[in-house]
Amino acid sequence: MSVPRSISTRTPGAPDREVPPLILIVSGDAGTRASIASEMSGAGFRIVEAADGEQAGTRSQQEFPAVGIVDHDLGQTTGVELASALNAVRPVPIIVLSGHADSSVVLRALAAGVFLYLVRPLDPPRLVPIVRAALHHASMRGPASSTTTARDSASEERARSIGIATGLLMSRYGLTSTEAYHRLRRHARSQRIAVAEVASEILESSDRAFRHLSAASAAAAEHGPAAGRSDLRTSSRSSA
Numbered sequence: 266m267s268v269p270r271s272i273s274t275r276t277p278g279a280p281d282r283e284v285p286p287l288i289l290i291v292s293g294d295a296g297t298r299a300s301i302a303s304e305m306s307g308a309g310f311r312i313v314e315a316a317d318g319e320q321a322g323t324r325s326q327q328e329f330p331a332v333g334i335v336d337h338d339l340g341q342t343t344g345v346e347l348a349s350a351l352n353a354v355r356p357v358p359i360i361v362l363s364g365h366a367d368s369s370v371v372l373r374a375l376a377a378g379v380f381l382y383l384v385r386p387l388d389p390p391r392l393v394p395i396v397r398a399a400l401h402h403a404s405m406r407g408p409a410s411s412t413t414t415a416r417d418s419a420s421e422e423r424a425r426s427i428g429i430a431t432g433l434l435m436s437r438y439g440l441t442s443t444e445a446y447h448r449l450r451r452h453a454r455s456q457r458i459a460v461a462e463v464a465s466e467i468l469e470s471s472d473r474a475f476r477h478l479s480a481a482s483a484a485a486a487e488h489g490p491a492a493g494r495s496d497l498r499t500s501s502r503s504s505a
Contacts, residue, residue, distance in 0.1 A: 284311070285309050285310050285311050286310055286311065286330075286331035286332065286400055287310070287311045287312070287313055287328060287329065287330045287331055288305045288310045288311065288312055288313070288330060288331065288332050288333075288334060288396060289313050289314075289315065289321060289324065289325060289328075289330035289332070289333040289334070289335075289357075290302055290305070290312060290313070290314050290315070290333075290334050291314075291315045291316075291317075291318070291320075291321040291333065291334070291335040291336060291339065291344070291347065292316070292335075292336040292339075292362075293316055293317060293336065293338070293339055293340055294336070295316075297336065298314050298316075300389050301334055301389050301392060302314060303389070304389040304390055304392060304393055305334075305392070305393070305396065308393045308396075310396070313328050313330060317339055317340060317341070317342070318339050318341065318342040318346070318347045318350070321333070321335070321347055321351070322347075322350060322351065322354075325351055325354070325355070325357070326354065329355070330357060331357065331358075331400060331403065332357065332358050332359075332360065332380075332396050332399045332400060332403075333348070333351060333357055333358070333359040333360065334359075334360045334362065334392065334396070335347055335348060335359055335360065335361050335362065336361075336362050336363075337361050337362060337363035337364070337370070338363075338364070344359075344361040344362070344363070344379075345361060345370065345373050345374045345377050345379060346377070347359075348361060348374070348377045348378065348379045349376075349377035349378070352377065352378045356378070356403075357403070358380035358399035358400070358402060358403050359377075359378070359379050359380055360379075360380055360381045360383060360392070360395060360396070360399060360432075361374055361379050361381070361382045361383065362383050362385060362387065363382065363383070363384055363385065364384070364385050365384065368468065370382075371429060371433065371468050372468060374429060375425055375426060375429055375468060378425065379425070379429065380399050380402065380425070380428055381395060381399070381428050381429060381431070381432035382429045382432050382433065383395075383432045383433075383435065384432075384433060384437065387435075391435070391441070394441070395432075402424070402428075423461040423464075426461055426464040426465050426468060427446070427449065427460055427461055427464045429464070429468060430449060430463070430464035430465075430467040430468055431445045431446050431449060431464075432445075433467060433468075434448060434449065434467075449463055449464060
């Protein structure tokens with residue numbers, strides 16, 4: 266579904282005005298909601314809050330948010346499960362916030378269509394450029410269509426893999442989204458493989474891959490691309 270950066274509305278006889286995108290914030294912790302809401306409002310976005318999955322589902326159907334920021338731990342449900350349910354009704358970029366980077370959860374997030382899976386600690390101000398990136402991503406997708414091809418689906422899957430891997434690198438190394446993506450791209454170039462392939466390896470065995478990413482890059486610099494690539498892939502296989 267195409268989600269514009271802002272929506273133009275017009276009343277007869279009145280000039281056009283821009284309605285900022287609506288951000289859905291879902292967390293059982295009122296302090297977390299307030300902190301994120303403050304940053305989003307300060308950046309010019311409209312806000313709707315929900316304390317659990319049930320409220321989130323109701324408010325999403327009533328108010329049509331452009332992006333969701335969702336805690337993974339929601340008591341009776343998880344952020345990944347909520348993302349899957351929301352996307353089944355109306356596709357929307359969902360950013361999941363979690364306290365851990367368990368690889369099985371990350372893979373479930375990918376399957377659920379989560380835009381980014383971010384691991385705490387994460388400063389709320391860092392969410393603003395991520396939300397803007399999510400809005401841009403959604404606007405580039407265009408409306409869903411029955412003519413969507415297998416190539417389109419594969420491209421979307423690669424984009425989600427890269428997005429989630431970028432989020433994990435941001436949280437692990439304290440990087441901005443741009444810095445994290447550039448790190449993925451530099452590593453891919455040093456190994457002469459696709460960025461999506463590096464992202465997939467991180468998602469398949471996130472904990473071990475994180476520990477070996479820097480070591481693999483150093484090995485590539487010293488012994489050539491094949492050495493670094495072997496190091497990273499060996500770590501992925503041994504953690505499977």
